[in-house]
Amino acid sequence: MRKKAIITYVDENIYEKLNELAIRKGASISQVVREIILHELNGDRNGEN
Structure with a gap:
C-alpha cells in the first residue's frame, strides 16, 4: 500500500x-x-489489516 504524508x-x-x-515509547x-491516527480510525495500532 502506498503511503502519503500528512503535515x-x-x-x-x-x-x-x-x-x-x-x-517514553522510544x-x-x-x-x-x-x-x-490508526487507532482512532480503525483500532489498528500497527497499521496492518
Whole structure:
C-alpha cells in the first residue's frame, strides 16, 4: 500500500505532550501520531489489516 504524508500544526503544549510520549515509547513523534491516527480510525495500532 502506498503511503502519503500528512503535515499538521499543533499548539506547543500538544507538541510537548506528543514529544514526552515519544520519548517514553522510544519512538519518534511521527510514529506516535501515526499510532494515534490508526487507532482512532480503525483500532489498528500497527497499521496492518
